[in-house]
Amino acid sequence: MNSTLLPNYSEASLRNFLKTLPPVDQVGASARVEMLATRSIKTSSKNWAIDLAIRMVDLTTLEGADTPGKVKALCAKAVYPDPTDLTVPSVGAICVYNDMVKIARDALDSGGGKHIPVAAVTTAFPSGRASMEVKIQDTKDAIANGAGEIDMVIDRGAFLAGNLGLVFDEIKTIKEVCGSDVHLKVILETGELVTLDNVRKASYLAMLAGADFIKTSTGKVAPAATAPVVYVMLEAVRDFYKMTGTRIGVKPAGGIRNTKDAIKQLVLVNEIAGPEWLDPSLFRIGASALLNDLLIQRMKMRDGYYASPNYVTLD
């Protein structure tokens, strides 16, 4: 948390601070990301980017139909994404609902994945519509069961109604529950904030309140991690670092399904936030289908031809 930027965290001082942020021009932002999407990443850089992207994947299952069996299978995949090639790195984290945290933690610990954290979605994910007591308890449960990372949602209704203090306080409270050992990712649900100006403001609100990561989406709302949204969030963490000396991470989630999209994200990170953010400690990609495409492309780079999808495991 940063006391340097604000005199206090009253609603008025938050509002005044957010007003000092420059506006975002939607057309210009889109033009910039379209230009960066033309970067051509080949040969050695592609190999490097694919392995980095694998290390950045938060391998996710967030379904009502999730079962212990499904989660255990995903954990096995997280540790050894390609069991035939042990040079493939493990993914960044496993991301599950609160009640699956313990199952995932145990599966990882017993399957050689002690180094992989479990991220839990809490605070009445995905809508965030619950009392603060419930949100706190939701988070406490997850941590007690072994979650090393918490993906919380903000109260978009409060943000859109202008209750910035409420949004701020919720994030701050959840960060206090997390403490310094558990990483807090704050989901802005940009598909519901709609404008890039809102994305910028919500990013700063979350960073000021103590977020370790800002995350685009729950994956339950479309559009999710669009390139202009990620661009604005990467600018926010870059400029916040200049103001405070603290580096906040970014996690796009939802809609990044293939290697090409993942590499486009890495190009954005490289040219907007800067190369320091090209690390799983500062950039994650929330995804499920993406991992298999990364593996197929990795095999293609190694062998020179595309393998049948039967050569990568379902989960």
Added chain:
Amino acid sequence: MSNVNNFEYAPAPESSALVDIKSEYGLFINGKFVAPKSGKTFTTVNPATEEVLAKIAYAELADVNLAVTAARNAFVKTWSKMPAAERGKYLFRIARILQERSREFAVLETLDNGKPIRETRDTDIPLAAAHFFYHAGWADKLSYAGHGSNPKPYGVAAQIIPWNFPMLMLAWKIAPALATGNTVVLKPAETTPLTALLFAEVCQQAGLPAGVVNIVTGDGATGSHLVNHPGVDKVAFTGSTGVGKAIAKAIAGTKKSATLELGGKGANIVFEDAPIDEAVEGIVNGIFFNQGHVCCAGSRLLIQENVQDEVIEKLKNRMNLIRIGNPMDKNTDLGAINSSAQLGRIKDLAESGDIEGAMRWSPDCKLPTSGFWYPPTIFTGVSQSHRIAREEIFGPVLSVLTFRTPQEAIDKANNTPYGLSAGIWSDKGSRILWTAKRLRAGVIWANTFNKFDPASPFGGYKESGWGREGGRHGLSGYLKGQY
């Protein structure tokens, strides 16, 4: 796997094998490639490597005579008699062929001009095709263009184009001329003739009647023969203000009318309430697009003084990311300067900035050892009286000035003999409109820069030229209106 956080983009070169460059090119007269009467040739080089690309025919008066005669014959016998809808079909056909062969054109343009393949591929060639499509649609609707019920073509148009956007400028010239029923003798720039000669092949491929388009290659003397030729009815020129003035003098008192697109010293005005990150992007686009070889470049940056530090810091950070080098690499942002002569002019003017006390800054960048290169450069602390604030540099060099009030911004922006382009950066709609109304510039962009569309007229105030190109307005340059 590397542990270094360094996303070095591996080389991603486009293949030069996509084009078949002949060792020698003739003049394109009356539908055929012919040798010049004198047998003289000159060479065109790749400015990124200084390698010779081809020998080019040098047209003298005798050749220009043949070309103008061919254009006259085609006008009288074929083109002026053809139903307008048929003319339109030829333009549609050319447009489609340009699209089909766009990769070939992009590669050839990059090799001959030195500009990055990303720009030729994504801007120059698609826009050139768009100009033909746009004007194809006008061919049979000229009665509704606001130039009277039955406007007539001039006849033979002499067209002289510059080296900064060879193919795009060709399209800006040839598409409206043909759509309105004129025939053409076009002279491409001495240093960049190759895409025009490939376009001649496209004319053959499209079955365009012989003599409707003629292309003569050469230097300033060739252009002078063309402008002064008594068989020419209309002159269209894009290039320097100096040459434009000479052309205006040469045709004074003749039947010829002229469209002139000349120099500029565009002001890019950043107000305190601007979307700063996108403004920085627009500044970079305004001056470093096409190595700054853009007549409408935003070469003067006017920043409201209270946001100067923030804008300059972000601009410098952004400039650190500009990728300079092999123009054929798909990741290159800034290519080669088109010629050693142009490089010399840029160096001279930039040195005057040093001497007059402005502060120079460039990012650390390794320039290739062969070819013509200049790093992206900004000068801060520039005054209105400095040469770099007044003269067109036509290179990747930006002069930064400040202002305190909107009126001061207007006064400084207009304090130039030029009046081609300007940019306004503000989130406040009323301020954008207030400013745009007072700027004396032919093209004004708000919260963007260097965006072009065939439907939008382009041209200058004051010494930036006469007339407009593109849009309904541009047609008037090639039509004798009957009101």
